[in-house]
Amino acid sequence: MNTSFAIIGTGAVGGFYGARLARAGFDVHFLARSDFSYIRDHGLAVESKDGDFVLPRVNVYDDARTMPQCDVAVITLKTTANSALPSILPSVVKKDGLVLVMQNGLGYEQEVAKIVGPDRVLGVLCFVCSNKAGPGRIRHLDFGHITVGQYTDDGSPGGITSRIREIAGYFTKAGFAVETANDLGTARWKKLVWNVPYSGLSVVLSATTDMLNANPHSRRLAVDLMREVCDGAAACGHPIEPAFIDKMVSYTDTMPPYLTSMKLDYDAHRPMEVESIFGNPVRAAQASGARAPLMEMLYRELKYLDEEVEKFRG
Amino acid sequence: MNTSFAIIGTGAVGGFYGARLARAGFDVHFLARSDFSYIRDHGLAVESKDGDFVLPRVNVYDDARTMPQCDVAVITLKTTANSALPSILPSVVKKDGLVLVMQNGLGYEQEVAKIVGPDRVLGVLCFVCSNKAGPGRIRHLDFGHITVGQYTDDGSPGGITSRIREIAGYFTKAGFAVETANDLGTARWKKLVWNVPYSGLSVVLSATTDMLNANPHSRRLAVDLMREVCDGAAACGHPIEPAFIDKMVSYTDTMPPYLTSMKLDYDAHRPMEVESIFGNPVRAAQASGARAPLMEMLYRELKYLDEEVEKFRG
Numbered sequence: 001m002n003t004s005f006a007i008i009g010t011g012a013v014g015g016f017y018g019a020r021l022a023r024a025g026f027d028v029h030f031l032a033r034s035d036f037s038y039i040r041d042h043g044l045a046v047e048s049k050d051g052d053f054v055l056p057r058v059n060v061y062d063d064a065r066t067m068p069q070c071d072v073a074v075i076t077l078k079t080t081a082n083s084a085l086p087s088i089l090p091s092v093v094k095k096d097g098l099v100l101v102m103q104n105g106l107g108y109e110q111e112v113a114k115i116v117g118p119d120r121v122l123g124v125l126c127f128v129c130s131n132k133a134g135p136g137r138i139r140h141l142d143f144g145h146i147t148v149g150q151y152t153d154d155g156s157p158g159g160i161t162s163r164i165r166e167i168a169g170y171f172t173k174a175g176f177a178v179e180t181a182n183d184l185g186t187a188r189w190k191k192l193v194w195n196v197p198y199s200g201l202s203v204v205l206s207a208t209t210d211m212l213n214a215n216p217h218s219r220r221l222a223v224d225l226m227r228e229v230c231d232g233a234a235a236c237g238h239p240i241e242p243a244f245i246d247k248m249v250s251y252t253d254t255m256p257p258y259l260t261s262m263k264l265d266y267d268a269h270r271p272m273e274v275e276s277i278f279g280n281p282v283r284a285a286q287a288s289g290a291r292a293p294l295m296e297m298l299y300r301e302l303k304y305l306d307e308e309v310e311k312f313r314g
Numbered sequence: 315m316n317t318s319f320a321i322i323g324t325g326a327v328g329g330f331y332g333a334r335l336a337r338a339g340f341d342v343h344f345l346a347r348s349d350f351s352y353i354r355d356h357g358l359a360v361e362s363k364d365g366d367f368v369l370p371r372v373n374v375y376d377d378a379r380t381m382p383q384c385d386v387a388v389i390t391l392k393t394t395a396n397s398a399l400p401s402i403l404p405s406v407v408k409k410d411g412l413v414l415v416m417q418n419g420l421g422y423e424q425e426v427a428k429i430v431g432p433d434r435v436l437g438v439l440c441f442v443c444s445n446k447a448g449p450g451r452i453r454h455l456d457f458g459h460i461t462v463g464q465y466t467d468d469g470s471p472g473g474i475t476s477r478i479r480e481i482a483g484y485f486t487k488a489g490f491a492v493e494t495a496n497d498l499g500t501a502r503w504k505k506l507v508w509n510v511p512y513s514g515l516s517v518v519l520s521a522t523t524d525m526l527n528a529n530p531h532s533r534r535l536a537v538d539l540m541r542e543v544c545d546g547a548a549a550c551g552h553p554i555e556p557a558f559i560d561k562m563v564s565y566t567d568t569m570p571p572y573l574t575s576m577k578l579d580y581d582a583h584r585p586m587e588v589e590s591i592f593g594n595p596v597r598a599a600q601a602s603g604a605r606a607p608l609m610e611m612l613y614r615e616l617k618y619l620d621e622e623v624e625k626f627r628g
Contacts, residue, residue: 201615204518204519204615205518205615205618205619205622207618207622211622212618215617215621217614217615217617217618217621218614218615218618220614221611221614221615221618224611293607293611294607294608294611297535297538297608297611297612298611299531300531300534300535301515301518301519301532301535303531304519304521304526304529304531304532304535305519307529307531308519308521308529
């Protein structure tokens with residue numbers, strides 16, 4: 001039988017990966033909110049550097065209770081909307097189905113494990129530049145590869161389980177490069193090494209990644225923040241080799257000028273994923289004995305900005 | 315003979331204090347740059363909460379070499395313009411005259427002492443809300459009291475010298491409340507306790523003082539920054555009582571919503587006094603063994619913003 005997917009959140013990430021899974025022949029069901037009627041009437045369009053395509057008819061729902069229970073649920077909500085998960089998840093995934101936490105930052109596999117148990121929870125990190133170009137329209141700018149790892153309650157390496165290989169197979173079939181992580185925690189912290197400085201400083205300093213790298217003061221600050229992320233990771237039992245910092249800075253030097261999705265959220269007065277990318281890592285680092293003063297300062301600056309912007313929303 | 319003053323820099327601070335000294339009957343000579351012709355033709359106007367007044371004719375110069383040598387030189391340039399001092403000072407102050415460094419932050423008495431020798435250098439801290447409302451027009455919003463202290467080369471307390479009492483007398487006669495500082499270093503660091511968090515965060519977070527105090531994250535960050543300033547002060551031999559932090563936060567709670575002069579400079583694309591208020595204190599603290607990570611981060615953020623804004627200037 002064809003594997004079925006429930007895509008929980010049809011935005012820049014869920015819309016893109018879900019459409020690619022559907023194009024590859026999987027049975028994909030999309031949960032959408034603001035774009036529901038548009039997608040129901042017009043389907044999903046993907047403008048991609050790998051080739052544009054349209055899915056004129058997709059299975060789309062505006063209520064999780066009307067969705068079929070699928071083999072795999074893919075959580076692509078913004079983490080700021082995660083409070084809806086306890087009421088969504090049980091209706092959209094089979095009792096023995098897998099749940100992929102395809103979200104930014106730290107701490108959400110844990111929440112999902114409380115709902116469905118730890119064994120069925122996998123973390124998926126996506127390395128992708130995509131955004132929503134309009135209702136039901138996804139623009140895929142660059143990258144797209146993912147890393148899959150097994151969640152464990154105590155944060156120990158979950159190893160390369162058969163579940164990981166199963167999920168890797170689906171995404172490979174959909175045309176993505178897939179890496180499997182022996183230790184999901186290390187993978188998540190490694191992603192934070194890039195995300196913390198560039199997402200945070202892009203908002204606070206109103207800058208693209210190339211601007212941050214070109215100025216000696218922001219470049220130095222990015223490196224200092226990366227060091228703190230690595231110290232936090234090590235304190236939490238996920239050591240990262242020091243050369244990784246240089247690698248991330250050099251990698252960013254080669255990227256085209258890039259406005260982070262956190263900065264796009266901020267400029268559009270949408271909630272930023274401050275707890276996911278900053279609050280949870282800072283608290284995890286400090287609970288394990290790391291001090292993380294710079295990360296904490298950036299966290300507080302972003303909380304201020306996020307709460308100020310909130311006043312402009314309804 | 316009537317005491318003569320050379321006001322070096324006729325802006326929000328020099329224009330205000332100089333005009334008040336002139337109104338009190340002292341012989342005041344103003345060095346001006348952009349406003350020179352206007353002040354020559356129309357004099358100086360002060361709109362003040364203590365009462366408006368106009369000086370229709372003042373002694374104003376656009377070239378220090380044409381000024382008389384005065385008993386007291388008052389440096390009210392922005393610290394970002396201090397490189398002009400070695401060529402200005404010798405022409406505007408008598409060989410035994412006093413030089414008042416009436417500037418923000420740390421490290422400038424030292425520069426002036428290299429030009430005129432340490433004994434003749436006094437530091438003056440002004441606690442004033444004033445700005446330039448137009449050419450030759452100063453708006454005085456609040457406060458105005460000053461603190462005077464003797465500079466010493468080794469940073470040790472200079473005591474209450476006869477020179478301090480002399481200067482205090484002049485400013486008292488001009489209607490200002492004057493405090494005398496036994497230890498200029500402690501006075502300067504104490505002013506930084508307020509200036510570092512509120513000036514810095516007002517720019518980075520685009521906020522007034524009341525907004526920074528109302529949000530729990532920025533309020534906490536302000537306190538954490540104040541603690542670091544106190545640690546830096548103590549490392550430099552100028553301990554500040556811990557209760558002073560609470561006092562500064564509560565004092566700010568009672569202030570009317572206030573946009574710092576650093577934020578006004580930033581918004582007008584003028585150079586900010588980043589080295590004076592951040593760079594010099596951070597280096598002084600670190601040279602004395604304090605770590606000051608938050609101050610250094612704020613310094614780097616401000617350097618980035620200052621250098622970006624510089625691109626918009628000529």
